[in-house]
Amino acid sequence: MEVEVKLRLLTAAAHLRLTTLLTPFHLKTLHQRNIFFDTPKNDLSLRRAVLRLRFLQNAAVSAASSSPPRCIVSLKAKPTLANGISRVEEDEEEIEYGIGKECVDSPAKLSDIESRVLKRVKEEYGFKDFLGFVCLGGFENVRNVYEWRGVKLEVDETKYAFGNCYEIECETEEPERVKTMIEEFLTENKIEFSNSDMTKFAVFRSGKLP
Numbered sequence: 317m318e319v320e321v322k323l324r325l326l327t328a329a330a331h332l333r334l335t336t337l338l339t340p341f342h343l344k345t346l347h348q349r350n351i352f353f354d355t356p357k358n359d360l361s362l363r364r365a366v367l368r369l370r371f372l373q374n375a376a377v378s379a380a381s382s383s384p385p386r387c388i389v390s391l392k393a394k395p396t397l398a399n400g401i402s403r404v405e406e407d408e409e410e411i412e413y414g415i416g417k418e419c420v421d422s423p424a425k426l427s428d429i430e431s432r433v434l435k436r437v438k439e440e441y442g443f444k445d446f447l448g449f450v451c452l453g454g455f456e457n458v459r460n461v462y463e464w465r466g467v468k469l470e471v472d473e474t475k476y477a478f479g480n481c482y483e484i485e486c487e488t489e490e491p492e493r494v495k496t497m498i499e500e501f502l503t504e505n506k507i508e509f510s511n512s513d514m515t516k517f518a519v520f521r522s523g524k525l526p
Contacts, residue, residue: 317403317405317406318402318404318487319401319402319403319489319491320401320402320487320491321400321485321488321491321494322397322400322485322511323483323484323498323499324481324482324483324510324526325471325482325483325484326508326509327508328480330482330507330509331471331482333507334502334507335471337505338460338469338471341462341463341469342460342461343462343468344460344461345374345458345460346373346374346375346458346459346461347457348370348371348372349370349455349457350454350456350516351368351370351371352366352368352369352451352452352453352454353367353368353369353423353426353446353449353452354449355448355449359441360437361521363393363441365393365437366390366391366393366395367389367390368389368454368517369387369388369411369416370387371385371386371417372386372387372388373385373386384413385413386413387410387412387413387415387416388408388409388410388411389408389409389411390406390408390433391406391433392405392406393405393406397514397515400495400512401491402512407432408433409431415428415429419451420451421451423446423449423451424446426446427446427447453520454520455475455477455516455520456474456475457472457473457474457516458472458473458475459472465497467486467488468487469484470484470485471484474519476519476525478525481516481526483516
């Protein structure tokens with residue numbers, strides 16, 4: 317079970333102010349492309365499950381610090397999001413980047429991948445293979461990661477086809493305490509925020525900003 321604090325930054329200016337204040341604590345910047353798959357009848361979504369490929373690349377300060385791109389397949393199930401705290405069952409593993417890219421154009425190739433996560437999708441949701449799956453599309457995300465007051469903050473700029481959203485995420489075993497700590501910091505620094513009430517996937521599927 318993944319438990320995260322999720323707070324939405326209300327404006328681009330709020331995002332800029334926060335990332336500026338957190339600069340001394342910056343660890344890395346990740347460029348992510350999130351792509352989703354389901355059947356034409358949305359069999360996974362109807363059962364509150366999400367199958368995602370995430371392609372990610374570290375933003376290199378120099379050529380020497382660059383790292384190869386990666387691809388992560390993940391299954392998320394039974395999500396809840398209330399009062400800015402998200403709980404979701406999540407399983408993920410890394411797969412070969414090139415094969416992942418091929419699956420975007422040909423989702424049936426998911427059937428050819430040796431993967432614990434994809435095996436779970438078939439077994440738990442009753443699919444023989446992925447031949448009937450389609451690519452739903454997705455969105456880009458720029459994630460700045462910070463080590464701050466004993467927690468790891470992830471500050472996202474999510475780029476949908478219909479506009480941008482800004483969000484703070486923080487995975488923690490003490491969500492109520494950490495949420496209060498973050499909220500106090502944002503309030504002290506006059507950064508506009510609210511509880512997130514939709515997952516990024518839900519925003520993507522709705523086709524409009526929250």
